[in-house]
Amino acid sequence: MQLCGTSPDGTGGVARSITKVRRMCRTSDVCGRRGYWKGGRPTCCHRRRLHPVQRLPEDGDHPRDDGEREPLEPLFASLSAAISAIEAAHSQFRLAHSSVDTDAVRSAAQIVFSQLSHVSLLECSYRKRPRRRAGLETQVREQRDRLKDLHLETKRLQYELRDRDEEVGGLRATLSEVEARNAAMEAELRPSDMGASYFHAALRYALTAVRRFVALMARHMMQSRWDLDAAAGALQPEVLRVGRRPEHRTLAFMSLVCRAMFTGFHHPDFGVARRAPPRLDGSRAFAEFLALKAATAREVLVGGCGEEEGRLFGEFCRRTYLGLVEAKMETSFFGNLEQREMVDARRGFPKTEFFEGFAEMARRVWLLHRLAEAFADKGQRLSIFQVRKGRLFSAAYMEEVGGDAAGREGESDAAVGFTVVPGFRVGEAVIRAKVFVTRAKGPADGRP
Secondary structure (H helix, E strand, O other), X not given: OOOOOOOOOOHHHHHHHHHHHHHHHHHOOOOOOOOOEEOOEEOHHHHOOOOOOOOOOOOOOOOOXXXXXXXXXXXXXXHHHHHHHHHHHHHHHHXXXXXXOHHHHHHHHHHHHHHHHHHHHHHHHHHHOOOHHHHHHHHHHHHHHHHHHHHHHHHHHHHHHHHHHHHHHHHHHHHHHHXXXXXXXXXXXXXXXXXXXXXXXXXXXXXXXXXXXXXXXHXXXXXXXXXXXXXXXXXXXXXXXXXXXXXXXXXXXXXXXXXXXXXXXXXXXXXXXXXXXXXXOHHHHHHHHHHHHHOOHHHHHOOOOOHHHHHHHHHHHHHHHHHHOOHHHHHHHHOOOHHHHHHHOOOOOOOOHHHHXXXXXXXXXXXXXXXXXXXXXXXXXXXXXXXXXXXXOOOOOEEEEEEOHHHHHOHHHOEEEEEEEOEEEEOOEEEOEEEEEEOOOOOOOOOO
């Protein structure tokens, strides 16, 4: 039996039934009010279109904390209930449609539309909820950007560290070269390796200062109207016997100065220490020698090379100045005794040209003494000697610097008039004494 004039296969009757239901929904209020269907679209939820349900990310896709998961659980429960109701209404709708029950179709459609409206409301509430996830994503992006910056900074620091390592390597190589050169120089300058030639060079350095002070003293004598020949003859009568020559006067004055400056040379610290000090080891004596060589006399006096060194050198200057420059000489030169009194009272040292010249000479002699102490500690025997007057001249121990010209024809009748500069023995080597010769005969051995 065919219903409603349907086609033999039954499809035509079903289609006409669905069309009839749609016409009824357009002309009547299926949900209890008119206009629910308008233009074939529902007007609930302010005519918002129902969007396809998108797949929510699973827990494994985007980890969520408990604070973000809890607000979504009621939403999921409501959505699940609405879907179940829609499925039940859809089954009822199909059953009513197959039995052509208009009331049942209208009731099922009302349930479907009601649940779809509820789903739309759920969609609205979901979209309007606080986008906490968006804030977290922003923080994640910020942290990723910061991490990227840190990676770039790390690479920059690594490059800089590599450059610094290369620079340090170059500096270490340079330092090794400098240390090698210094070691070679120290080996050359080590007192144990130095011979009489080095000491002789230091002695010439000291004698240069002696000659300058002698010239300064002779100039003050001339300004004070001294008779230089008489003064030289009073010191060494032999200079008057061979003729009145300026160079002979200079030798007489040099003998006076050297005798005063080298007195006590064989004692530690020139014998100026209050107590006999222990002999300096070679390394310390040589270190003080280098420090004194680089300083001025004034710097040494004020303690620039050490307080103890300054005190000893100051005492050496005080003793030698008072012994060399007598009170009558200073009064004649300067008209007073201010410099002598200042030095004697230990109230400091004058800053006059005369005393500065004396102090520089004293520094160079003190420097020579420190070098001698360095030699002594290294096992090189060093001694000082002076040739007595009347001794026969011997080229092995003496060097003639002036005297009687007739006496130079042979050593048999050449004798020592006086010693100008003392001689030194450095190990097996001899630095000859500088002497003034005459024709007087002395002992035949020719030794000092």
